[in-house]
Every structure is written in C-alpha cells, then in structure tokens.
C-alpha cells in the first residue's frame with residue numbers, strides 16, 4: 278500500500294512537472310512572439326515617423342515645387358493648374374443655381390438660392406449618393422448618362438414653382454474632383470483619372486461638353502455653365518463667408534488644394550487676362566513628391582498594386598481611399614510574421630477591404646474592452662483576439678493616421694510659406710512687415726476624412742502649431758466647410774454671372 282502511494286505520488290509529481298514545463302515553454306514562446314510583435318511595432322513607428330525637422334523640409338519642398346510648377350508647364354510634379362477663376366463670391370450674388378459634384382466616392386446635386394446677402398443663402402435641396410462601383414471602369418457614355426439621369430430625377434422633384442416654368446434655363450456648375458486642364462471657366466479636358474477611376478474614351482474630351490451632351494440627349498433644360506475643381510468650390514464657399522480665405526484643401530477620398538495666387542507670379546501663363554490681378558491655382562497636390570516623404574514598404578506595395586502606380590504619391594499617404602489599406606497591409610504583415618492574429622485571414626488579404634471609416638471607428642473606440650475593434654477585426658476574418666492585440670491595432674491606426682495628418686499640415690504650411698504667411702523669412706527677402714506676417718489667414722477645409730475623423734483633425738492642428746509656432750498658428754484659421762465644394766461651385770457660377778452681366782451692360 279505504502280509503495281503504491283509512493284509510486285502514485287511520484288507519478289503525480291512527474292505529471293505536474295511536465296505540465297509546468299509545458300506551461301512555462303508556452304509562456305516563453307508567447308513572450309518571444311510578443312517581443313517580436315513589439316519589435317515590428319517599433320519598426321513601424323520608426324518608418325512612419327514625421328519629426329518636426331523633416332516636416333519643415335517638406336514645407337520648403339512644397340513651396341519650391343509650387344514655384345517650379347508656376348514657372349513652366351511640366352516644371353514640377355505639382356501641376357499648378359490655371360482655373361480661370363479670378364473673382365471669388367462675396368455675398369452679393371443673386372439667383373438660383375445648381376451644382377453637380379462628382380467626387381471620389383460620392384456624387385451630390387444641390388440647388389441654392391441666393392438673395393444678394395450672405396444671410397440669405399438657402400440650400401433648397403441637396404442629394405448625396407454613393408457612386409456605384411460599376412461606374413469606376415465603365416465608359417464615358419455610361420458615366421455621363423448616369424449623371425444626367427440623376428439630374429433629371431433631381432429636377433423632376435421640383436414643384437410647379439420650378440425655375441423652368443419661368444422659361445429660364447437652369448444654370449449648373451459641374452464640380453469635378455479630378456485633374457482637368459481648364460481652357461476657360463466653363464471648359465476643360467481631363468488630364469487623368471485618379472482615386473480608382475479608370476473610364477475609357479475620355480482622353481482629350483471636354484468634360485463640361487460631355488455632361489452637356491448627356492443632358493441635351495435627355496432634353497433637360499440645363500446649361501452646364503461652369504466646370505469647377507472641388508477645391509475651388511470649397512475656396513469659393515469659404516471666401517463667400519470670409520474674405521480672408523485664401524486657400525482650400527480637400528481631405529476626402531483623395532486630397533488636393535488650391536489657393537489664390539498673384540497673376541504676375543504665374544509665369545507660365547503669358548496672358549492671364551484677369552481684372553483682379555490674381556487667379557485661383559489648382560495645385561493638384563496629390564501628386565506632390567519629395568525624397569523627404571517618409572515612404573515605407575507598405576506605401577511601395579500599395580503604389581505598385583494601384584491602378585496609377587508611380588503617380589499621386591502624396592495622395593496615397595493622406596487620402597481617405599488609402600489610409601484603410603495601409604492599416605490593412607500592416608495588420609496583414611504582422612499576422613504573417615507572428616501568429617498573434619491567429620490563422621492568416623484570406624479576407625485580410627483583399628485590397629481595400631478595410632475602409633478608412635473603420636480605421637477611425639477603431640482608433641476612436643472608447644469602450645474599455647475595445648468592442649468596435651473586435652467587431653471590425655471579426656469582419657476581417659480575425660475573430661477572438663485578446664485585448665492587448667486589439668490595443669495593438671488601435672496603435673497601428675494611430676501611427677498611420679498621425680503620419681497622414683502631419684503630412685497634411687506640412688502641405689498647408691507649404692502653401693502659407695509660398696504666400697509669405699507662415700511667419701518665416703522666405704525667398705531670401707524679408708517680408709514687408711511683421712504686421713503682414715501675422716495677417717489673419719483662413720484655409721477652407723472640406724472632405725469626409727477631415728470632418729468625420731477627429732483624431733486626424735487633432736493631429737493636423739497639433740502639427741500646424743508645431744510647424745508654424747503658436748503665434749502664427751493663432752492667425753491661421755482652419756475652417757471646415759460641409760458640402761463646401763458643391764455649394765461653393767454654385768456660388769462661383771453665380772458670381773461669374775453677375776460679373777458677366779455687369780460687364781455686358
């Protein structure tokens with residue numbers, strides 16, 4: 278009996294020992310894996326870093342490239358496109374105007390009524406729809422017929438009091454969020470598609486004429502009277518409310534900026550024919566490139582697999598279309614290099630499956646257990662991850678978005694530098710006076726990324742203060758404009774109309 282007991286005790290001890298050994302081994306393995314993940318995270322943070330010195334170099338590079346793009350056609354990756362907009366709306370406009378805005382993800386149609394004073398601006402109707410993905414690689418005929426049919430439905434909603442019953446054609450501004458070489462305020466040719474669009478048969482075609490043709494084929498009483506880049510629409514809206522507005526930036530599916538430039542600085546344009554002495558320049562800043570941009574292996578892969586590789590490098594680091602995909606690539610790489618996310622998810626390998634609105638939802642998840650993160654990961658085929666892994670995902674969102682927001686701030690500061698409004702001494706000469714240096718400057722900002730992603734906004738504001746310094750930053754007002762691109766285009770059309778009417782008298 279005694280021997281049996283001894284043997285049993287010994288066996289139990291052996292089992293206990295092996296269990297303990299297995300547990301210790303597992304723990305050691307887990308720790309080793311986690312250490313590897315910590316290493317990967319550290320590498321990630323380093324490669325996405327945007328220290329102040331580097332941001333300042335970017336600010337300089339942007340100002341230099343802006344200058345180069347103004348001097349000669351093709352002089353810079355920044356196209357610095359002429360817009361033929363020399364007068365911005367000021368509040369005195371009157372009438373009823375329409376705008377159709379083709380963005381990267383949405384199209385919008387609006388009708389505004391202007392009563393001759395800022396306070397009487399009335400958005401009478403606004404529609405916002407997702408662009409069907411089938412349109413992205415369709416033909417120009419399909420695209421423009423789709424837009425015309427949407428317009429038709431929009432105006433059919435109007436009651437008997439509609440403008441057409443007064444026997445006047447509806448005046449419409451076509452707000453277009455892709456690069457166009459404008460030939461006048463109302464005409465221009467597509468340079469290239471961006472943001473995942475690949476519609477054939479568009480090269481060399483006048484965009485406004487394409488829409489007018491589709492509208493005419495449907496017998497609609499609409500005159501496509503202006504072709505307006507979305508940034509220019511946002512600037513017009515900003516200027517309508519606040520004449521200190523001199524630039525506008527869009528942070529939506531893609532990103533772009535425009536600003537008001539002196540015509541004598543637009544050297545590549547011999548005869549700008551403006552009365553105001555200035556013209557809005559569409560920078561097409563999504564194509565900005567500098568060796569100082571913190572380009573990572575994720576950016577290189579994303580670019581290589583995109584429809585427009587070697588193009589739009591800046592946009593691919595800051596545009597809403599891309600941030601989600603960068604985060605997806607990071608999570609995928611981590612799940613390949615360690616098994617903290619469990620078996621590799623095939624869903625996670627699908628490009629663009631993680632949208633930037635999910636990134637902001639995870640980033641701003643304030644539940645103690647990070648429920649939102651867990652739900653989104655589950656949809657990506659990554660269920661049941663422990664809390665510390667969910668925290669890691671939040672950190673990845675933070676790293677990617679922080680870089681984007683800081684680069685965006687460098688972009689804005691580059692414009693301010695070019696205009697001598699960044700508080701620095703530029704181009705080897707002193708600015709006219711300290712007073713001018715500190716002039717109030719308003720930058721209109723529009724787009725779903727900016728308006729819906731609080732952390733993006735906060736990081737951008739913080740970086741602007743870092744780059745400009747508190748004193749100058751206090752003079753720089755970043756003003757969010759909901760639907761500014763669409764409303765502003767209608768305002769711009771109204772103001773061009775009043776100018777034309779006056780000069781015709």
Ligand code: ADP
Nearest residue numbers: 380381382383529530597634637724725726729
């Ligand atoms: P468009 O680019 O078509 O003009 P928006 O300006 O509304 O449209 O921007 C839409 C883009 O903004 C989306 O594609 C997405 O990238 C981004 N976005 C929208 N909502 C959010 C959100 N909640 N968080 C982060 N990004 C968002």
Ligand code: MG
Nearest residue numbers: 380507529724
């Ligand atoms: Mg937009």
